[in-house]
Amino acid sequence: MKEVNPLHRRLEKQLKRTGLIRSGLPDDLGKWQDFLHLVDRSYTGTSDAQYLLERSLEVSSQEMRKLYEDLKAETEQRIDALHKSEQKTRFMANMSHELRTPIHGILGSLEIVKGTDLDGRQKLFVDTAYASCEVMLDIINNILDFSKLKAGGIELEIIEFSPRELVESISGIMSTMAQEKNLEVQCYIPEEIPARVKGDPARLRQMLMNLIGNAVKFTERGEVYTGLDLREVKGENALLRFEVRDTGIGIPQAMQKSIFESFVQVDASINRRYGGTGLGLTIVREFAEMMGGKVGLASTPGQGSTFWFEIPVPIVENSHLDNPHQHLEGYRVMVVDDNETNRRILENYLHAWKAEAVIVSNGHDALHKLEESLHSGKPFDILLLDWFMPQMDGIALAKAIRSDERHNQTPIVMLTSYGISQEKQQQAGVQAAVTKPVRSVTLRDVLADTLRRHGSPKHNQQNQNQAAPVIAKPAPKELPPALLLAEDNPVNSLIAITMLEKINIQVDHVTTGKLALKAIRTRPYKLVLMDINMPEMDGYTATRYIRKWEKEGILKGRTPVIAMTANALKGDKEKCMSVGMDDYLPKPVKQDELLAMVEHWLEETTMAAS
Amino acid sequence: MQVVLTFFTEATGWHKPLPDLDSPRTLVLVFGQAESRHYQAALDELITKYPTSLMAGCSTVAGIFDDYLMEDALVVGIIHFHTTRLTLVSREIHASAESWQAGKNIAENLYAPDLKGVLILSDGLNTNGTELARGLASALPANVMVAGGLASDPMEFKHTWILHKGAPATHMVCGVGFYGEQIYFATQAKDGWRPFGPERTITKSAGNILYEIDQQPALELYKEYLGDHAAGLPATALHFPLAIWGESKEHYLVRTILGIDESANSLIFAGDIPKDSKTQLMYGSFDNLVEGAEIASRILTDKLPEASQPVLALAISCAGRKLVMQEDTDQELEATLENLPPDSRQIGFYSFGELAPSFPGEGCSLHNETMTITVIYEGS
Numbered sequence: 001m002k003e004v005n006p007l008h009r010r011l012e013k014q015l016k017r018t019g020l021i022r023s024g025l026p027d028d029l030g031k032w033q034d035f036l037h038l039v040d041r042s043y044t045g046t047s048d049a050q051y052l053l054e055r056s057l058e059v060s061s062q063e064m065r066k067l068y069e070d071l072k073a074e075t076e077q078r079i080d081a082l083h084k085s086e087q088k089t090r091f092m093a094n095m096s097h098e099l100r101t102p103i104h105g106i107l108g109s110l111e112i113v114k115g116t117d118l119d120g121r122q123k124l125f126v127d128t129a130y131a132s133c134e135v136m137l138d139i140i141n142n143i144l145d146f147s148k149l150k151a152g153g154i155e156l157e158i159i160e161f162s163p164r165e166l167v168e169s170i171s172g173i174m175s176t177m178a179q180e181k182n183l184e185v186q187c188y189i190p191e192e193i194p195a196r197v198k199g200d201p202a203r204l205r206q207m208l209m210n211l212i213g214n215a216v217k218f219t220e221r222g223e224v225y226t227g228l229d230l231r232e233v234k235g236e237n238a239l240l241r242f243e244v245r246d247t248g249i250g251i252p253q254a255m256q257k258s259i260f261e262s263f264v265q266v267d268a269s270i271n272r273r274y275g276g277t278g279l280g281l282t283i284v285r286e287f288a289e290m291m292g293g294k295v296g297l298a299s300t301p302g303q304g305s306t307f308w309f310e311i312p313v314p315i316v317e318n319s320h321l322d323n324p325h326q327h328l329e330g331y332r333v334m335v336v337d338d339n340e341t342n343r344r345i346l347e348n349y350l351h352a353w354k355a356e357a358v359i360v361s362n363g364h365d366a367l368h369k370l371e372e373s374l375h376s377g378k379p380f381d382i383l384l385l386d387w388f389m390p391q392m393d394g395i396a397l398a399k400a401i402r403s404d405e406r407h408n409q410t411p412i413v414m415l416t417s418y419g420i421s422q423e424k425q426q427q428a429g430v431q432a433a434v435t436k437p438v439r440s441v442t443l444r445d446v447l448a449d450t451l452r453r454h455g456s457p458k459h460n461q462q463n464q465n466q467a468a469p470v471i472a473k474p475a476p477k478e479l480p481p482a483l484l485l486a487e488d489n490p491v492n493s494l495i496a497i498t499m500l501e502k503i504n505i506q507v508d509h510v511t512t513g514k515l516a517l518k519a520i521r522t523r524p525y526k527l528v529l530m531d532i533n534m535p536e537m538d539g540y541t542a543t544r545y546i547r548k549w550e551k552e553g554i555l556k557g558r559t560p561v562i563a564m565t566a567n568a569l570k571g572d573k574e575k576c577m578s579v580g581m582d583d584y585l586p587k588p589v590k591q592d593e594l595l596a597m598v599e600h601w602l603e604e605t606t607m608a609a610s
Numbered sequence: 611m612q613v614v615l616t617f618f619t620e621a622t623g624w625h626k627p628l629p630d631l632d633s634p635r636t637l638v639l640v641f642g643q644a645e646s647r648h649y650q651a652a653l654d655e656l657i658t659k660y661p662t663s664l665m666a667g668c669s670t671v672a673g674i675f676d677d678y679l680m681e682d683a684l685v686v687g688i689i690h691f692h693t694t695r696l697t698l699v700s701r702e703i704h705a706s707a708e709s710w711q712a713g714k715n716i717a718e719n720l721y722a723p724d725l726k727g728v729l730i731l732s733d734g735l736n737t738n739g740t741e742l743a744r745g746l747a748s749a750l751p752a753n754v755m756v757a758g759g760l761a762s763d764p765m766e767f768k769h770t771w772i773l774h775k776g777a778p779a780t781h782m783v784c785g786v787g788f789y790g791e792q793i794y795f796a797t798q799a800k801d802g803w804r805p806f807g808p809e810r811t812i813t814k815s816a817g818n819i820l821y822e823i824d825q826q827p828a829l830e831l832y833k834e835y836l837g838d839h840a841a842g843l844p845a846t847a848l849h850f851p852l853a854i855w856g857e858s859k860e861h862y863l864v865r866t867i868l869g870i871d872e873s874a875n876s877l878i879f880a881g882d883i884p885k886d887s888k889t890q891l892m893y894g895s896f897d898n899l900v901e902g903a904e905i906a907s908r909i910l911t912d913k914l915p916e917a918s919q920p921v922l923a924l925a926i927s928c929a930g931r932k933l934v935m936q937e938d939t940d941q942e943l944e945a946t947l948e949n950l951p952p953d954s955r956q957i958g959f960y961s962f963g964e965l966a967p968s969f970p971g972e973g974c975s976l977h978n979e980t981m982t983i984t985v986i987y988e989g990s
Contacts, residue, residue, distance in 0.1 A: 037938075041896045041938065042896070042897050045897055046895060048839075048849075049893045051838070052839075053806060053807075053893075056806055056807035056835060059807070059831075059834055060807060
């Protein structure tokens with residue numbers, strides 16, 4: 001017999017309530033019935049409760065499932081939005097870059113034309129065209145800088161410059177802009193302003209242009225005044241105050257605080273009437289803060305506004321006697337740029353500054369000229385390289401130059417469209433960088449500044465070179481391993497190159513399949529990134545040739561080829577593999593994916609080689 | 611303190627003869643059927659017998675006589691105190707909007723520094739119990755215990771009465787105050803229901819109508835929980851009340867669903883449902899409810915200063931509990947009584963809303979589906 005001991009508390013109670021005992025049979029049927037009744041109630045109650053708890057669990061799990069789905073969907077949307085905003089920032093940067101290149105051409109050409117003999121009418125038109133172009137460029141610069149600011153990718157380019165020249169040149173443009181409105185334009189620069197200081201004149205110029213542009217835009221009659229003031233001098237440092245004052249519509253008190261925020265304009269109707277991007281003042285504030293300064297404004301609606309910013313700068317020179325035009329006289333400068341317009345513009349500038357210019361269009365010619373200069377005993381004082389060139393870009397050229405110790409002392413200035421990080425500059429042995437489009441004053445200042453800091457003293461240098469026997473040393477034949485990018489679309493290639501900056505490898509860029517084949521025959525590559533749709537010869541054909549030449553021994557080893565294509569259709573991958581490609585990257589290319597794939601194949605090649 | 615409990619039925623007359631205990635320190639408690647016609651003679655007898663005593667009472671679906679449920683009887687308790695002073699205050703209550711004022715008024719009239727406890731009986735159909743409780747609490751210090759309930763009828767919600775000057779009257783609320791140093795007056799409420807499932811927030815309500823829980827239509831959500839039981843609404847709702855948690859999250863009030871409104875997707879309760887409070891669904895089997903009553907009684911007994919002294923237990927339980935427990939309702943009366951000291955007596959009624967503190971130190975709240983027990987005795 002199984003004895004249950006102790007009984008469940010409830011059962012114990014039920015027995016007690018009905019007058020039954022555990023160890024004996026019921027003597028009374030009535031009591032037994034009562035007992036059963038109570039036990040039955042318990043069972044019913046328990047199973048009802050259980051049913052309800054199960055329902056509750058069901059309801060809760062349904063809710064949790066829904067919550068999970070909602071959260072998942074929301075997270076996906078957020079990630080998507082993040083990608084989109086990343087793309088947008090990048091797109092804006094690329095777009096501005098693409099727009100700036102032709103403007104560079106226009107500005108440079110106009111500057112040349114300005115230097116020729118013009119009658120009054122022609123001069124007026126050229127000045128107007130030049131001023132309009134400046135305004136357009138400033139808008140584009142604002143967009144580019146704004147997208148860079150958002151991405152945190154801005155570095156100041158600190159060089160020596162003359163604040164007086166800076167403000168004077170701007171007020172010249174301002175006069176042209178204000179002409180059609182019949183505004184009086186005033187500019188005052190006191191005598192005690194230091195002759196040369198250190199700072200980022202290009203950005204200061206952009207800040208002033210933004211303020212002046214607004215002042216002219218919002219002023220119907222009266223005057224626009226630009227002033228430069230020396231607030232204080234502490235040892236080697238000066239605090240400069242730049243001020244733009246107008247007699248325009250003014251800004252309501254309530255808006256004065258938020259006017260420096262992005263996209264804020266006084267009201268929507270202002271935007272319709274006056275246009276504008278709403279980015280200008282944000283950029284002024286951001287730059288001023290980056291420079292360790294501050295911005296401010298005072299305004300009375302209907303009477304006008306005064307915008308100002310104060311920037312601390314180190315003083316380089318306090319005298320005013322120096323003639324900046326003499327800084328470059330007699331120096332030998334080599335210019336390397338693939339763009340013909342650029343070459344012409346740069347040559348023109350250098351001639352104007354009485355420098356001796358040697359102009360070449362690619363890296364190979366440059367290396368050749370360098371070699372020649374040693375033999376002829378006329379070494380270069382400074383090299384001016386364009387970064388973005390096909391085959392061998394400016395960085396690769398700089399590295400090649402620095403690999404030869406005879407050229408170690410020659411300073412290199414890099415022309416970039418996109419800015420270049422200090423770190424990258426140092427890696428490539430570059431002393432300074434100038435952002436395109438180049439303003440003549442800025443370029444002159446950068447060249448002079450770089451020569452002063454890094455150049456050899458002119459006379460000593462010549463004597464030394466004459467005395468020292470020139471030992472002809474063959475230029476390094478074996479070029480370092482590189483990556484070949486075949487891509488015809490400039491935006492895509494720029495994106496890819498920018499992404500690949502993360503990996504320390506030389507990237508050669510070509511725009512057709514044919515050029516890719518030409519490149520691969522001139523130097524070995526570790527990896528080829530091949531676009532499919534390209535003019536002249538597509539990626540499939542180019543890859544077939546590469547594989548054929550490898551088989552025939554025309555090319556050494558086997559170079560992996562990765563396809564990059566927007567045709568993310570089924571079967572594309574198979575086709576890529578069938579022509580001898582090794583991998584496949586669908587567009588739009590994501591940085592992580594690109595880097596992971598490139599790194600993977602670079603490793604493969606290294607392992608295969610060893 | 612002398613306690614004599616008796617009852618009167620039409621068929622058998624007085625269960626025990628009425629004792630000679632008339633005095634201003636005597637309280638005569640009367641709980642009887644809503645239909646009072648047949649008891650008029652008995653009531654008249656009480657008036658004659660106890661001219662100087664205080665008489666209080668109300669209608670009920672069932673009176674409590676020790677551990678018996680008396681459905682067709684007039685349950686009477688004659689309690690004679692030796693030292694305790696008593697006061698009776700009555701107020702008319704014509705609309706539930708007057709409830710707060712009535713509660714406050716009664717409390718103010720009863721209050722004295724030596725007031726120890728208050729028993730409240732109120733009209734079952736015209737009282738907003740939540741407001742009445744708030745009114746009472748507003749004018750009484752926290753150490754004065756308030757217990758009581760709303761008069762009931764046989765679940766018809768048609769007619770209830772309060773004893774006023776010895777006669778059944780509607781639209782009345784009365785309060786009995788117990789004063790003095792010897793009187794021991796302690797109340798405990800316990801329901802036995804079990805809150806379960808996720809805690810939700812009342813997002814839309816008005817008075818005793820609940821529209822939305824967590825922004826979802828309340829009736830819809832309620833039905834989803836009930837599953838098959840939803841078919842029996844509104845009757846089955848009695849088995850599944852809601853717990854309304856207090857701000858401190860330590861105590862909840864039980865709220866019974868009296869009706870549903872399909873068109874408004876709402877639930878109608880026997881008490882106010884404050885917006886923004888947290889709520890949980892509850893379940894309770896017969897066993898849980900009996901256990902609740904038992905616990906209430908045990909808590910009280912454990913606190914008694916003299917464990918062996920017999921007490922008078924004033925039990926006010928809910929008419930809804932009686933519906934849930936059906937013919938076994940007396941089990942909860944047995945459970946309460948058997949946990950009190952030996953020879954204790956129990957009198958009370960099944961109400962349309964119980965009044966008692968929901969935790970020590972709180973004045974008083976309206977409860978639904980709850981057993982409230984008040985222990986009374988005079989120390990020496």
